[in-house]
Amino acid sequence: MRLRILLLSMFSVLLCQPLLAQQSPQPFAAPPTLQEKALPGKTLSLAASQPKPGCNPSGDVTHNGNLVTLDLNVVKRPNKIYNPGTGSMDDVNLRSYGGCLTGPLLEINPGNTLRVFLHNQLEPPLPGAPECPDGGPNCFSIINLHFHGMHVSPAGNSDNVLLNIAPMTNFQYEVNVPEDHPAGTFWYHAHRHGSTALQVASGASGVLIVRGNRPYTGFTPGDIDTILHDANNKPFTEQVFLFQQIPYACFSDPPADQKIIKNLDGTWKCPAGDTGVVENFDKQLSSPTVWDNNGRFTSINGVVQPAITNVKAGEIQRWRLIHGGIHDTVNLQIVPMVSRGPAAALALRGIFSGTPAQQAKTIAEVCPITQPDSTKPVELVPQFEIASDGLTRTAIHPIGVAEKSVSGGIGSNFLQPGYRSDVLMVFPHPGTYCVLNQAATPEERANASIKGGPGGQGPNETQLLATVIVKAGITVPADQLTKYVEQILVRNNKNLPANALKGLADGDLTPWRGMPESGPASNASDPLQVAFYIGDLPTPPAEPTTPPGAFGFYINSKEYSPNRIDFTRQVGATEDWVLTSYGEPHIFHIHVNPFEVMDVTYKGKSIYGEHGECLVPPDSVGLVNQYCGMWHTFKDTVFVQNDYKVHIRTTYDRYIGEFVIHCHILDHEDGGMMTNIEIVPDLGAPGNGIGMPEMHHMNHNDQ
Ligand SMILES: [Cu+2]
Structure with a gap:
C-alpha cells in the first residue's frame, strides 16, 4: 500500500512537471530579418543599426535603388526548439540560411535585382563519408537556392536549381525580378537534388515577399497590397506563418550503429545534454508515417x-x-x-x-x-x-x-x-x-x-x-x-474606379488578379502528361510483369537523370497538362511559370459545376474536397490525388532555359521524382534556335 502511494505520488509529480515547467505561452515571433548594412559613405539610423531581439541571421542586406544585395551564410548552428512533450527547450544543431530556425524574411519589389552572395559555410563531409554520385539522398553539405513560385530566369546564376554550391565556397546569385512581377507571398529553399529534403527539413527555407504599390487604374491590374489598409491608409497588420516540420532526433552511440533514441511510446527523445540533429535521411525523413509518430511539433x-x-x-x-x-x-x-x-x-x-x-x-x-x-x-x-x-x-x-x-x-x-x-x-x-x-x-x-x-x-x-x-x-x-470584410474594403478604398468598387462589395478581386486568364492551349486535344508512381515498373494501369520491373520513384516511368530532358517546349506557347498519381498522392510543382487549374476530374467527371462550384459533398467530419475553390486559380504547386486528374494550363512566358518539374514531397523528389524541362526559342529551327549550325555541345539529351 505504501509502495502504491509512493508510486502514485511519484507519478503525479511526473505528470505535473510539464505544467510546472511552463507558466506562460511561447510568444509568437515573426521570421528573423537580416541586419541592414550601410552603403559605402552612408550611415544608418540608430534604430536600423541595432541588433534585433531574437535570432539574428548570419549575413546582412543593403538597399541601393533597385538593387537589393544580400550576404547570406549557410551555416549549421546551435538553437533551441520548445518541446511541449517535456516542457523543455530542446537543444538542436541544424543547417539553415543564416543559422536561425528559419531563413531571414526577404522583402523585395517588382523590378528589383536580388543579388545574393551565398556563402556555404557547411563543413565538408568527413574523410571516408560516402561519395556524392548524381542523385540519391546524400551530399548534405552541398546546397543551392531556389526562389519558389517566382517568375524569373531559371538559367545561369538566377533561379537555377541545377547548381551545386560546394561546402566552404561562395556563389553570387543575381535574380532579376521583372517590373511586371505580381506582388505576393513566395518562399525560398534549398533544392540540390539528393539533399533537398534533409536540408529543408533542417530549416533551410525562408519567406520571400514581393510588395507592390501599383494601383488599379481601370485598365491595368493593380497590386492587392494597395487595397489592404485601414481608413487612414495604414496597411492591415500582417502576420507571416512559415510552417516547418523539423524532425530532429538524438542518436545512440556509436554513430556507426545509429539508432534514434526513443521514449516507451515510440516518440523521439533527446536526453538532457544531448543535441537533436537532422542527419539521417532514411530514419528521419523517408517513411510516410515518420512525422505522425515521432512526437515532434510543427x-x-x-x-x-x-x-x-x-x-x-x-x-x-x-x-x-x-x-x-x-x-x-x-x-x-x-x-x-x-x-x-x-x-x-x-x-x-x-x-x-x-x-x-x-x-x-x-x-x-x-x-x-x-x-x-x-x-x-x-x-x-x-x-x-x-x-x-x-x-x-x-x-x-x-x-x-x-x-x-x-x-x-x-x-x-x-x-x-x-x-x-x-x-x-x-x-x-x-x-x-x-x-x-x-x-x-x-x-x-x-x-x-x-x-x-x-x-x-x-x-x-x-x-x-x-x-x-x-x-x-x-x-x-x-x-x-x-459582409463585414467586404464593406470595410469598400469603405477604405473609395477612390477606386466605380466598377472595381462595385465588384469589391461582392468580394470580386479581378482588378488585382495575379495573372491574366490563360488563352487557348495549342495542344488542347493532346495534352502533355505527368504521371507519378512509386513502385515496380511498369506504371499501372499497365499489367505487372513477371518478374516485376525495377522499383523507383517515377514520373512517366522514368527516374530523374540530370543528363536527360524529358520536355522540350517552345517559349511563349500555352499548353495543357494532365497530372495523375497512381497508388498514393503526390504534389506537382513546376518552376518559373505558374499554371491555371482548368478542371479536376474524378473518374472522368468534373468535380466542378458550371461556375466552379464544388459538386463533391462534405465528408463525415465536415472536410470538403481540397480541390474545391481551385477552379481557374493560378498555382505553382498542386496536390495530385490518386483517382483524380488535375487539368492545368500554362504559358512558358518570356524565359528560356532548363528547369525542373518534381514532386514537392521532398523525399520523393530526392528519391528520383523529378524531371528536366527545357524551354527553347524556336522548336522549328535547327538546334531549337539555340547555338550555331554544327554546334553539338549545347545538347546533352541522351534519349
Ligand atoms: Cu511524391
Missing part, C-alpha cells in the same frame, strides 16, 4: 505552439501562410476555445503541455469539432483567402463559412508542402482561439491505401499549431463576417 517561424496576442476583435489582419514542410498536409482550421473543463484554464492562456497524443485529448476537450453537448459542427473562424501560391485570386474565397460569396466554399484550408495561402482574418469576438491542424480520417490520410480515397487531408490526430488570444474590439456576428 513550428511557426521556429516557435512551437506560439500564442498570437496582437489581435483585436473585428480587426482585419493579413495572414501569409506558407507550408515549408516536406511531406505532410497541414489542414488549417481556426476554432473558438471552449472555456470549460479541467484543461481550459491553462489552454485559455495559450499554454498546452504534453506529447501530441496527450494534447489530442486536451484539444478534443477545448477545441472540439462539435459544439458542447451537441452534434452540431463548431463554427469555424473563416479564412478569407485572397491569394493562393502568392497570386491574387479572382474573388475572395471564404474558407470555413457556410454562406455563399462570389466563389462559395466551406471547410478547411488544406496546405500541402510548398503551398502558400494569403488570408484575411477577422475574429468575431474577444477570447482564445485554436489554430488547428485538423485530423483526417484514415481514408483521407496523405498516403491513402492502394484503393485510393480522398487522401492528403490532414494528420491522424488533431494538432495545435498556435493559439490566438483576441483582445476586446468590435464584436461581429459570426454570420456577418463576409
Whole structure:
C-alpha cells in the first residue's frame, strides 16, 4: 500500500512537471530579418543599426535603388526548439540560411535585382563519408537556392536549381525580378537534388515577399497590397506563418550503429545534454508515417505552439501562410476555445503541455469539432483567402463559412508542402482561439491505401499549431463576417474606379488578379502528361510483369537523370497538362511559370459545376474536397490525388532555359521524382534556335 502511494505520488509529480515547467505561452515571433548594412559613405539610423531581439541571421542586406544585395551564410548552428512533450527547450544543431530556425524574411519589389552572395559555410563531409554520385539522398553539405513560385530566369546564376554550391565556397546569385512581377507571398529553399529534403527539413527555407504599390487604374491590374489598409491608409497588420516540420532526433552511440533514441511510446527523445540533429535521411525523413509518430511539433517561424496576442476583435489582419514542410498536409482550421473543463484554464492562456497524443485529448476537450453537448459542427473562424501560391485570386474565397460569396466554399484550408495561402482574418469576438491542424480520417490520410480515397487531408490526430488570444474590439456576428470584410474594403478604398468598387462589395478581386486568364492551349486535344508512381515498373494501369520491373520513384516511368530532358517546349506557347498519381498522392510543382487549374476530374467527371462550384459533398467530419475553390486559380504547386486528374494550363512566358518539374514531397523528389524541362526559342529551327549550325555541345539529351 505504501509502495502504491509512493508510486502514485511519484507519478503525479511526473505528470505535473510539464505544467510546472511552463507558466506562460511561447510568444509568437515573426521570421528573423537580416541586419541592414550601410552603403559605402552612408550611415544608418540608430534604430536600423541595432541588433534585433531574437535570432539574428548570419549575413546582412543593403538597399541601393533597385538593387537589393544580400550576404547570406549557410551555416549549421546551435538553437533551441520548445518541446511541449517535456516542457523543455530542446537543444538542436541544424543547417539553415543564416543559422536561425528559419531563413531571414526577404522583402523585395517588382523590378528589383536580388543579388545574393551565398556563402556555404557547411563543413565538408568527413574523410571516408560516402561519395556524392548524381542523385540519391546524400551530399548534405552541398546546397543551392531556389526562389519558389517566382517568375524569373531559371538559367545561369538566377533561379537555377541545377547548381551545386560546394561546402566552404561562395556563389553570387543575381535574380532579376521583372517590373511586371505580381506582388505576393513566395518562399525560398534549398533544392540540390539528393539533399533537398534533409536540408529543408533542417530549416533551410525562408519567406520571400514581393510588395507592390501599383494601383488599379481601370485598365491595368493593380497590386492587392494597395487595397489592404485601414481608413487612414495604414496597411492591415500582417502576420507571416512559415510552417516547418523539423524532425530532429538524438542518436545512440556509436554513430556507426545509429539508432534514434526513443521514449516507451515510440516518440523521439533527446536526453538532457544531448543535441537533436537532422542527419539521417532514411530514419528521419523517408517513411510516410515518420512525422505522425515521432512526437515532434510543427513550428511557426521556429516557435512551437506560439500564442498570437496582437489581435483585436473585428480587426482585419493579413495572414501569409506558407507550408515549408516536406511531406505532410497541414489542414488549417481556426476554432473558438471552449472555456470549460479541467484543461481550459491553462489552454485559455495559450499554454498546452504534453506529447501530441496527450494534447489530442486536451484539444478534443477545448477545441472540439462539435459544439458542447451537441452534434452540431463548431463554427469555424473563416479564412478569407485572397491569394493562393502568392497570386491574387479572382474573388475572395471564404474558407470555413457556410454562406455563399462570389466563389462559395466551406471547410478547411488544406496546405500541402510548398503551398502558400494569403488570408484575411477577422475574429468575431474577444477570447482564445485554436489554430488547428485538423485530423483526417484514415481514408483521407496523405498516403491513402492502394484503393485510393480522398487522401492528403490532414494528420491522424488533431494538432495545435498556435493559439490566438483576441483582445476586446468590435464584436461581429459570426454570420456577418463576409459582409463585414467586404464593406470595410469598400469603405477604405473609395477612390477606386466605380466598377472595381462595385465588384469589391461582392468580394470580386479581378482588378488585382495575379495573372491574366490563360488563352487557348495549342495542344488542347493532346495534352502533355505527368504521371507519378512509386513502385515496380511498369506504371499501372499497365499489367505487372513477371518478374516485376525495377522499383523507383517515377514520373512517366522514368527516374530523374540530370543528363536527360524529358520536355522540350517552345517559349511563349500555352499548353495543357494532365497530372495523375497512381497508388498514393503526390504534389506537382513546376518552376518559373505558374499554371491555371482548368478542371479536376474524378473518374472522368468534373468535380466542378458550371461556375466552379464544388459538386463533391462534405465528408463525415465536415472536410470538403481540397480541390474545391481551385477552379481557374493560378498555382505553382498542386496536390495530385490518386483517382483524380488535375487539368492545368500554362504559358512558358518570356524565359528560356532548363528547369525542373518534381514532386514537392521532398523525399520523393530526392528519391528520383523529378524531371528536366527545357524551354527553347524556336522548336522549328535547327538546334531549337539555340547555338550555331554544327554546334553539338549545347545538347546533352541522351534519349
Ligand atoms: Cu511524391
